[in-house]
Amino acid sequence: MPDLATPLIAWYRESARDLPWRDPNFGAWGILVSEFMLQQTPVARVIPRLEAWLERWPSPAALAEASPGAAVEQWANLGYPRRALWLHKAAVQITEQHGGVVPRDVDALLALSGIGDYTARAVAVFAYGDRHPVVDTNTRRVLARALDAQSQPDPPSTRDLTAMAAILPESEERAAIVNAAAMELGAVVCTARSANCEACPIAHICAWRDAGYPDTGDRRRRQATYAGSDRQARGAVLQHLRSAPDHESALEAVAATWPDSLQRDRAIDSLIADGLAEASEGMLRLPR
Template sequence: MPDLATPLIAWYGSNARDLPWRRPGFGAWGTLVSEFMLQQTPVSRVIPHLDAWLSRWPTPAALAADPPAEAVRQWANLGYPRRALWLHRAAVEIRDRHDGVVPREVDELLALTGIGDYTARAVAVFAYGDRHPVVDTNTRRVLARAVEGRSQPGPPAKTDLARMAALLPPVDEEAAILNAATMELGAVICTARTPRCDACPISDRCAWRAAGCPDTGDARRKQARYEGSDRQARGAVLRMLRHADAHAVRLDEVIADWPDARQRDRAIDSLVADGLAEAVEGTLRLPV
């Protein structure tokens, strides 16, 4: 396997974006919150929400002390609002199980609500500096091209962690930088649609480029259309509940003008099932 670590680490040192979670002293709680927010949400949208969130709740205990409705309300338009509910539950668990300190061990992080392989390792590596492979969508694309010679990665698999682990330098600090550098390369250079191979620091050792950049197919699951979807209806219901402050809204008044009554009812039912809303005596409200 070619040495990708040396050129990637050097490139990252000169080209890494200045992002809040990369600054010294950002802390494990900030890292955890940022990783929750960054799931399927662009960096540009996350930063202002992250700043507001950490100003309001600078510790897990601070968030845990407020009702989950406040977390859902503060989440605003970030999308996939179950993340707000999961983050609130994780904060409660951190307060109650770990004395308010975000745990360091991957197994303990995985035991928290809403945390999977990626987020657990991201916190352990980027907040605590431990040596683990961290694999997100951008990392998987870089590995697919540079190592496997494919234009796009296949579905996520446990083998992704092994592939990334094989590239990590033995020194913890350098391993953490390589994880971040690989993600950064996929985000800004080795992008899904228009990779900038001329600006890539590992283009001379990339298996896909050496093969002539062939189109090897794309097995990624396509994002369903948002306009007219149940997701859009769910978002409209939550938006109404957030703007209602602490008040409940009569069920017959919840997005009463929605063009598809059945879809409206499905949205309400699914939000209640997910714990994002509560139906009480003919009204709907955010979870208490």
């Protein structure tokens, strides 16, 4: 096994982006919120929304006191608005079950609404400094190229955590840096579309580079086109409710938000089913 940790740590300390959640004083709640927001959303879109969110709700207890609809409204255009409902429910759980303190234990984090294996480990590592492997899409790509000579990673599996754990130093502090560095490298240097090997700290020990950059195929799941999709129709309805007085609107007004009536009605039904909207007496509103 090549030593990836040493060059990754040196590179990260020199080149890592200055991001708010990397401030040592950012706190576990801020890191948890940032992890919710960063799921499938670019960093540049997250930063202003994160700052506004934490200014409005600086603690889990503060968010727990608000309505679910307020969380959906504040989520704005980040996409996948069910994350706002999950985050609100998680805040209630943290307040009621953990005294308002984001838990440290991975299993306790996994028991919270909307938190999967990646987010639980990320909070334990980046908020509390515990030693766990943390694997996201960028990390998987870096490991696939550096260790397995693959152009793109295989679909996610438990093997990813095993591979990441194998390169972590014993030191908790250094292990946390390696977790962050692998993500950062995949985000800014070893990207899905190109690999900037001249700027890569592990290029000299990269199996994919040594093999001559073979195209080993790409089995990544492709996201459906957004334009004209049901997701876009849902977004249009939600945006209308966010901007409506008291976040409530007559169904006749909602009907004007999308030209395809069948798709619009499908969007409304799915929003109600997901708890993102409520219907009553000819009105549609954000949840209360």
